[in-house]
Amino acid sequence: MHTSRFLLMLAGLGVAGASIAQTAPTATITVQVDKPGAPVPRNMYGLFFEDINFAADGGLYPELVKNKSFEIDSHLLGWKALKGAAELESYVVSSDRPISKVNNHFLRLSTKKAGPDAGFVNEGFRGMGVKQGDEYTFSVYARRGPGNITDLNVALEGAMGEPLAQVQIAGLTSEWKKYTAVLKPTATVAKGHLKLTIGGTGTADIDVVSLFPKDTWLKRENGLRPDLVQLLKDMKPGFLRFPGGCIVEGMTLDNRYQWKETIGDVSSRQPMINRWNKEFKQRYTPDYYQSFGLGFFEYFQLAEDIGAEPLPILNVGMACQYNSAELAPISAAKGPNAAGAADEPTLDTFIQDALDLVEFANGPATSVWGAKRAAMGHPAPFNLKMLGVGNEQWGPQYLERYEPFAKALKAKYPALQLVSSAGPSPDGANFDTASKRMRELNAEYIDEHYYARPEWFRQHVDRYDKYPRTGSKIFAGEYAAQSAGIASQENKNNWDCAISEAAFMTGLERNADVVSMASYAPMLAHVDAWQWTPNLIWFDNLHAYGTVNYYVQQLFSQNKGTTMLPVQLPNGAKNGTDNLFASAVADDAAGELVVKLVNYSAIPRAVTLNLAGAKKMGKVGRAQVMASDDLNTQNSLQEPRKLAPQTSAFPVAGTTVSYTLAPNSFTVLRVPGRR
Ligand code: AHR
Numbered sequence: 001m002h003t004s005r006f007l008l009m010l011a012g013l014g015v016a017g018a019s020i021a022q023t024a025p026t027a028t029i030t031v032q033v034d035k036p037g038a039p040v041p042r043n044m045y046g047l048f049f050e051d052i053n054f055a056a057d058g059g060l061y062p063e064l065v066k067n068k069s070f071e072i073d074s075h076l077l078g079w080k081a082l083k084g085a086a087e088l089e090s091y092v093v094s095s096d097r098p099i100s101k102v103n104n105h106f107l108r109l110s111t112k113k114a115g116p117d118a119g120f121v122n123e124g125f126r127g128m129g130v131k132q133g134d135e136y137t138f139s140v141y142a143r144r145g146p147g148n149i150t151d152l153n154v155a156l157e158g159a160m161g162e163p164l165a166q167v168q169i170a171g172l173t174s175e176w177k178k179y180t181a182v183l184k185p186t187a188t189v190a191k192g193h194l195k196l197t198i199g200g201t202g203t204a205d206i207d208v209v210s211l212f213p214k215d216t217w218l219k220r221e222n223g224l225r226p227d228l229v230q231l232l233k234d235m236k237p238g239f240l241r242f243p244g245g246c247i248v249e250g251m252t253l254d255n256r257y258q259w260k261e262t263i264g265d266v267s268s269r270q271p272m273i274n275r276w277n278k279e280f281k282q283r284y285t286p287d288y289y290q291s292f293g294l295g296f297f298e299y300f301q302l303a304e305d306i307g308a309e310p311l312p313i314l315n316v317g318m319a320c321q322y323n324s325a326e327l328a329p330i331s332a333a334k335g336p337n338a339a340g341a342a343d344e345p346t347l348d349t350f351i352q353d354a355l356d357l358v359e360f361a362n363g364p365a366t367s368v369w370g371a372k373r374a375a376m377g378h379p380a381p382f383n384l385k386m387l388g389v390g391n392e393q394w395g396p397q398y399l400e401r402y403e404p405f406a407k408a409l410k411a412k413y414p415a416l417q418l419v420s421s422a423g424p425s426p427d428g429a430n431f432d433t434a435s436k437r438m439r440e441l442n443a444e445y446i447d448e449h450y451y452a453r454p455e456w457f458r459q460h461v462d463r464y465d466k467y468p469r470t471g472s473k474i475f476a477g478e479y480a481a482q483s484a485g486i487a488s489q490e491n492k493n494n495w496d497c498a499i500s501e502a503a504f505m506t507g508l509e510r511n512a513d514v515v516s517m518a519s520y521a522p523m524l525a526h527v528d529a530w531q532w533t534p535n536l537i538w539f540d541n542l543h544a545y546g547t548v549n550y551y552v553q554q555l556f557s558q559n560k561g562t563t564m565l566p567v568q569l570p571n572g573a574k575n576g577t578d579n580l581f582a583s584a585v586a587d588d589a590a591g592e593l594v595v596k597l598v599n600y601s602a603i604p605r606a607v608t609l610n611l612a613g614a615k616k617m618g619k620v621g622r623a624q625v626m627a628s629d630d631l632n633t634q635n636s637l638q639e640p641r642k643l644a645p646q647t648s649a650f651p652v653a654g655t656t657v658s659y660t661l662a663p664n665s666f667t668v669l670r671v672p673g674r675r
Contacts, residue, residue, distance in 0.1 A: 034613025043238025050245030058125025119197030127191025129541025147202015262295025313388030561585025618672025
């Protein structure tokens with residue numbers, strides 16, 4: 001559209017910001033376009049993934065059958081024998097001539113009376129979400145025993161037993177064989193289940209029962225849930241941190257996340273209890289296990305798919321310090337008299353796992369671990385550049401283990417950038433000691449975590465103004481405002497939290513020379529199976545939505561720009577004075593200046609932006625605004641975009657922009673112009 005016509009239209013619509021009578025006095029904000037700062041790190045805003053809240057099984061990893069191989073220690077978890085006219089004579093979890101050594105339990109069904117109820121139901125992950133007309137690949141390993149089993153009947157049903165799709169698998173032999181079929185449901189349901197029954201009389205063995213949607217991300221076999229991946233990709237994430245979080249550490253060292261156990265043939269991956277299973281009494285989740293169908297290969301592939309740098313975090317020989325706090329002995333200290341069992345892993349085991357991971361990610365297809373990556377379908381390296389040494393560890397035990405760990409990695413891979421931990425708190429003695437030591441050791445990134453009340457975020461907007469400008473960079477690796485209290489199960493993903501995070505993030509952006517990476521945490525939560533709140537994205541078995549916090553993160557990430565620009569509030573006031581927060585960057589590639597403004601007050605606020613020294617100015621800018629009078633506003637499955645960015649245009653007069661910020665708003669102004 002011609003610019004002058006467009007401006008006339010703007011005037012007619014009155015779109016240059018909120019036009020409400022009661023406003024605070026106009027605030028003049030100067031953006032020193034002619035005094036650019038450092039480049040904004042390319043991958044500044046990223047994602048934190050942890051298998052918490054059913055984020056993997058039941059979430060991103062769309063296998064519909066729970067405990068598909070009967071390998072969970074409670075072998076029939078997720079399965080229930082049918083009760084009916086032709087009940088099974090017996091059923092047993094057997095290990096008699098299993099499929100393989102690693103997959104050595106299966107379900108043996110026997111019946112003397114043929115009928116429709118001779119079998120089992122799998123409940124899925126809080127039910128099975130299936131869509132009408134979509135295709136689902138069913139597969140099973142099966143064989144016949146004594147008797148005359150004619151076939152295996154597979155039925156997908158709705159919550160009340162409504163038939164949705166069925167298929168018969170005939171021709172079982174006395175040897176294990178994989179059978180597949182495609183099921184196409186006749187209706188969409190969120191809480192279906194899968195029924196397996198045997199036809200005829202006799203005995204049949206079944207194992208590795210799978211029902212997997214064909215509609216996965218990039219239509220991959222063993223692929224991920226596409227709506228969730230799309231939400232992640234839409235964040236334009238700079239990095240993907242995985243697999244956690246405390247899950248890296250485990251409740252005990254035995255229960256730690258071991259990446260080598262999560263690669264290769266999916267049906268051979270051994271399930272393990274999820275460390276969040278019994279963490280919170282009020283959110284006890286006894287059926288929470290990890291199938292590792294989503295394993296390290298899939299994490300690297302996901303990072304690549306969504307354009308994010310992979311950032312694996314590895315165990316540093318320490319189990320969760322909130323749980324057992326178990327420690328792997330440092331090898332030098334291990335001798336004949338050292339405590340612990342002979343087969344207890346020493347720190348060397350953990351270091352070797354890390355070295356092998358780098359080879360798995362980056363090594364040539366001819367190397368031992370690179371060959372495994374290539375065999376899984378990715379001969380090209382994943383180009384891993386960063387690695388986290390321990391999750392949220394603290395204390396001398398961490399520092400003692402970090403040093404040899406980092407030394408060994410750097411000796412073999414000098415270019416690898418390491419992320420080190422400053423512990424769970426953003427201040428205090430442990431934080432200070434760790435930060436000081438990590439700086440002495442020239443750690444590339446120090447991982448700081450803050451779960452705090454919303455006001456903490458607004459009050460600490462200047463946190464990084466005081467940090468040293470050289471040496472270690474900061475990775476704000478886990479943060480989220482907590483509306484009720486830290487880790488409270490009453491916490492909400494509301495606007496008060498999100499706008500406070502936006503305010504704080506203006507402080508991150510103003511200090512992008514110090515803060516290299518930032519990620520909100522945790523990332524995903526199933527509405528029926530969560531342990532922790534708040535979270536970035538919520539989902540059920542069919543749908544997902546980004547929280548108001550998600551859209552704040554997305555606005556920062558999508559408008560990250562390329563070069564920092566200094567910003568001055570009226571009369572040299574500190575960022576955040578009178579609840580007005582601001583930061584600015586130049587987007588050199590787009591030829592635009594980007595100003596972020598947070599008005600945390602119940603009245604509109606007029607601002608005049610003075611874009612000092614800006615060149616090649618255009619006449620029309622683009623505003624993206626999130627605003628709500630109600631700080632309790634939340635998105636939901638029913639109203640997924642109740643509060644999401646709204647785009648409008650505004651006029652630009654030379655190097656000046658006049659704009660009125662709406663009450664309780666976060667505004668991103670993109671102004672055509674260059675530095
Ligand atoms: O994000 C939830 C948990 O918070 C993470 O697992 C842990 O690192 C932190 O304490």
